[in-house]
Amino acid sequence: MKKFFISIVFALICLQALAQRQPLTVSGQLKDSTGVTVIGASVKLVSTLDTVLTTSDLNGNFTFRNIKSSVFTLSISALGYKAITKSFTLERQRGQQVLTLGNIILATDSRQLGEIVVDGTPDVLVKEDTLQYKADRYKLKENALAEDLLKKLPGVEVDREGNVTAQGKSITRVRVNGKDFFGGDVKTATQQIPADLLENVQIIDDYGDRANITGVRDGEPERILNFTIRPDRNKGYITRGTVGAGNLERYQASVFAANFNNARQISALANLNNTNANIFSLTQGTGGGGGRGGRGGFGGGNADGLTNIRSLGLNFRDEWSKKVTAYGSYSIASRDNNTFNRSFQEILNANTVVQNLDFSNADNGNLSHRFDFNIEYKIDSLNYLKITPRFSYATGDAVDISTFSINNDNTPFSSGRINDFSDSRSPNFSTAILFNHRFRKAQRNLAITADISTNSSLRNQETENFNSLASNPNNEEYQRQLIENDNGNDNLRLGFSYNEPLSKTAGLEFNYEYNYNNIKNNRTVLSTQNQNTTPVVDEDLSNEYEFQFVTNRFGLNYRVREAKYNYSVGMGVQPSVLTGNAITLGTTTRTKVVNIFPSGRFNYKFSRTKELTLNYSGRSNQPSYNQLQPVTDNSNPQFPVTGNPNLEAEFNNTFNVRYNNFNAESGRTFFTNISYNFTQDKIVTNTIRIQNSAIGALQETQYLNTNGFYAVNGFYFFSKAFNDKKYTLGFRGSANYNNQVSFISNQKNIARNTVLSQRLQLQIQPKDWLEIVPAASFSYNVNDNTLNERANAKVNTWSFSFDSKIYFTKTFLIGTQADKNLNSGFNSVSVNPFIINAYLEKQFFKGKTGALRLSAFDLLDENVGVSNTVNSNIRVERESNRLAQYFMLTFTMRINKFAGKNNLEPEMGEGQRRWRGGGGGRPEGSF
Known part of the structure; x- marks a missing residue:
């Protein structure tokens, strides 16, 4: 024993x-x-x-x-x-x-040389779905804003209205330290946050919260900005206020205040102006506007129409405990806009071309509320929960008075006028829930998502149509309609994703998503063709229609992640059922489709600054109720529209290749992106030529499914910095080809639209007191049709711009903006506006915290909006009024104070997006 x-x-x-x-x-x-x-x-x-x-x-x-x-x-x-x-x-x-x-x-070594700073981080860091720029590597003047920094970043552009694009794709959302700022509103962040607050600027292709947790990327990403705050700037406050008055009764007033106390951030923003300066670019119903009015700049002169804006916003963020983080925002905005449009529309028929010349004067007013909130609960080291409720409510009213003149193959057909009055209200509510569980076994992970939303809109419209046929000009036809559209959309989406490791670098990912969409449309039309008669219900134009769109998506992916590369390959199956019920007509339709598609993604990292990414994704798109409901909408009697209840859902396939390369030693940057998109069962129009002398109808639009639609888009950006970034030369170009399909009197037409553009820009800053940015660009837009070549068109535009800022003393500066367009190929537009803006500014007080600015906008009084758009068998040339010449005197005061240490855990750094929802990067539990 x-x-x-x-x-x-x-x-x-x-x-x-x-x-x-x-x-x-x-x-x-x-x-x-x-x-x-x-x-x-x-x-x-x-x-x-x-x-x-x-x-x-x-x-x-x-x-x-x-x-x-x-x-x-x-x-x-x-x-x-x-x-x-x-x-x-x-x-x-x-x-x-x-x-x-x-x-x-x-501990720091006191013997280090104070004049020498060595940082191993490159100016631009490339990490899969993220480009990171070091903010302190770009030379900026005192009091610069985040927008000024963005203008210096390679591959990033900011237009005159403050809209931001990165590598040719629009930025749709902004975050600060990984959390939405004012609901993600772009202009609020870029035009209010000081540049010296920022440590990094990150451009992220964001696939949503679930992808940020699991690493599973699906569908088309949203391109967002993330600003990370400097460690020594996370305690303090910002205040900035601007007041201004000008001739022609122009005025503006804005105030921005923010308090940072480590994890807690509270911000408020108010704006009042009639210079088209719309700070809240994402607030529902506000639209348009933009520009620099909030900071005493040139306003939003490149936005169509004249706009009065009143807005207020609040933003909040805090860590309620070590486990719970909360953040959200509320905004209210009112916007009144008056726009005068002159449009020339060419509509292709089988053997003829219809020309519609339209003059309209529209007044639009709306009031919108938006509230969103986020609660992130780190239950423990293995479990995470995020709940995001959102609510918005918008009301609007509009008056649109227009006159039209229609020619059929250059022969007068009809003319008249339309008076349109409408009011609407739209309450919307949604809640998104994300739960993630990491198993104790490394890289084993389960994510569950739920999205619930209910959206509704009620729109009342009154239209009066006066129409005279050229064949009988003395007989004016009249139609008056009272239309009520009551729409509702309830959506439920449930999904899960499970990762099972097969080795340290490989694993399987299973995913499933159920989507239920129930849409109701109750359309009531009262109509009369006698000005002295009260409208009565028109049973032929009224309808109560309801349809459900249900999809079940199953996916299996094999994923590998190595030090230099990672890839995933898999297969997906998505059956979808579309059921329509025309209650008034007593008819029901049902279509069922099963889509089987591969999925794939490959990423190879040559170095921290060079990377190649290939990606394929596929997803179905449901038809709208306007395309489905089996009734005719003849609110525009010359061009009635009839839905098709037998439509099937589209299935969209996208293949994308992206290459990024930044060379720190040479100061050379190169980005390129190529995408190919084709759609199966594309929903297209079928325009049927009709001749109805009673109401002057010319053609009816119907809908059907077809194949053959595809698009190829390419983009590149190259820049080279010289002499310690005192001179930076940048080239940007794109090539877009759209093979659009439509039917004309049941005959198939292919509209081949090619758009080529090239831009050259030079940033010159040889001295601290001088900044000059000249640029020139050229665009070529050609449209060819296979069924009828008479509507083919070629439109060319040369654009030249010049920006400068000169400090001729330490506190006096003068700034200029100049834009000149040269258009050719338009049929009805002959304007080539030359816009010159300038300002003179005097800075006051210690730290230049005060500034008095005299601004002159559109010195030559030539500001006009011009556009050319092509869509299947329709081409539209448009000319609209814009805010023209005015002068304004503004005073701006800012007070900033920061102190403190970095007590925040980094939230968007490499490998630290596990629980932050910031997008991009390699999350915990992924391969």
């Missing part, structure tokens, strides 16, 4: 020793005394069984794998910090394979 007991003890000791010899993973993070992470540090681990060396990454993290001993010594050295040596004797539980050392603090 004694020998048996000794044998048991000996076996246990051997097992314990064997367990201790299982390979370990040792990790930690380096920070300095202020909490700033230390990157590029040399970290050496020495034990009786190991001697290994590594460096800390962009977040100060270091990791050693396959360590055989839990007793070791670390030697750490970094430029600007005192070297340290630290011994560790760690105890681990049986089966434990990961040891975390936590934060290791490095």
Whole structure:
């Protein structure tokens, strides 16, 4: 018995020793005394069984794998910090394979040279779906805003209205430290946040919260901006106010205030002006506008019409506990716009071309509320919950008085006028829920999502149509309609995604999504053709229609993630059922389609600044109720529209290739993107030529499904910086080809639309007191039709711009903006506006916190909006009024104060988007 007991003890000791010899993973993070992470540090681990060396990454993290001993010594050295040596004797539980050392603090070395700063991070960092720019690498003047910084970033453009594009794609949302700022509103963030507040600017292709958690990317991403705040700027406040008055009764007033206290951020913004300066670019119903009015600039002169804007917004963010983060915003905006349009429309028929010349004067007013909130609950280290309720409510009214003249193949057909009056209200509510569970086994993950929304709109419209046929000009036909459209849309979407690891670098991902969409449309039409008669219900034009669109999407993907590359390949199956019920007519339709499609994504990282990404995705799109309901809408009697209840859902396929390359040594940047899109069962129009002398109808629009629609789009950007970024030369170009399909009197027509553009820009800043940005661009737009060549067109536009800012003393500056367009190929537009803006500014007080500015807008009084659009068998040339010449005197005062250390955990850094919902990057639990 004694020998048996000794044998048991000996076996246990051997097992314990064997367990201790299982390979370990040792990790930690380096920070300095202020909490700033230390990157590029040399970290050496020495034990009786190991001697290994590594460096800390962009977040100060270091990791050693396959360590055989839990007793070791670390030697750490970094430029600007005192070297340290630290011994560790760690105890681990049986089966434990990961040891975390936590934060290791490095003391600064007082002997470092103050004039020399060495930073291992490149100006532009490329990481899969994210481009990161270091904000302090770009030369800016004092008091510059985030918008001024964006204008200097390679591949990023900001137009005159403040709209931002990156690599040829529009920015739709802005976040600050990974959280939506004012609901993601772009102009609010870019035109209010000071540039010296920012540490990094990140351009992210965001696939949604679930993708940010699981790493599973599906569908088309949203391109967003994320601003990360400097560590020494997360405690303090910003205040900025502007008041101004000008001739022609122009006025503006705005105030922005924000308080930062580590995790808590509170911001408020108010705006009042009649200079088209719409700060809230995403507020429902406000539309248009933009520009620099909020900061005493040139207003929104490039927006169509004349607009009065009143808006107020509040933004909140806080960490209620170590586990709960809350953030959201509320905004209210009122907008009144008057726009005069002159449009020339060419409508292609089989053997003829219909020309419609229209003059309209429209007044639109709306009031909108928007509220959104987010609660993120880190239940524990394995479970995460995010709930996002949103609510909006908009009301509007519009008056549109127009006259028209229609020619049929250059022969007068009819003329008349239309008076249109409408009012509407639209309440919308939605809630999104995301739950994620990480299993204890590494890389095993389950994500569950639920989205519930209910949207409705009620629109009352009154139209009067006076029409005279050219064949009988003395007989004016009259039609008056009272139309009520009561629409509702209830949507439920449920999904889950499960990751199962097969190895350290490979795994399987299963996903499923159920989508139920129930849409109701109750359309009531009262009509009369006698001015002295009260309209009565028209049963032929009224209808109550309801349809449901249900999809079940199943997916299986094999995913591999290596140090240099990652890829996923898989297959998806999506059956969809579309059921329509015309209650008034007593008819029911039902269509069922099963789509089977591959999925794939490949990413190869040549270096931290060079990367290649290929991606394919597919998804179905449902028809709208206007396309489905089996009644005729003849609110425009000359061009009635009839729905088709037998339509099937479209299925859209997208293939995309993207390559990014930034060379820090040469200052050279190159971005390119090519995408191919084709749609199966594309919903297109079928225009039927009719001749109805009673009401002057010319053609009816119907809908059907067809194949053959595809589009190819290419974009590139190249820039080269010279002489320490004092001169930067940039080229940007795009090529877009759309093979659009339509039917004309049941005959198939292919409209081949090609748009080529090229832009050259030079940024010149040889001295601190001088900034000059000249640019020139050319666009070529050609449209060819296979059925009838008579509507073919070629439109060319040369555009020249010049921006400058000159400080001729330390506190006096003069700025200019000039834009000249040269258009050719238009049939009805002959204007080539030359817009010149200028301002003279005097800065006051310590730190130049006050500024008095005299601005002159459109000195030559030539501001006019011009556009050319092509859609299947219709081409439209449009000319509209814009805010013309005026002068304004504004005074701006700002007070900023910041202090404090970095007490916030980085939220959008490389590898730290696990629970933040910030988009991009490699989340925990993904391969």
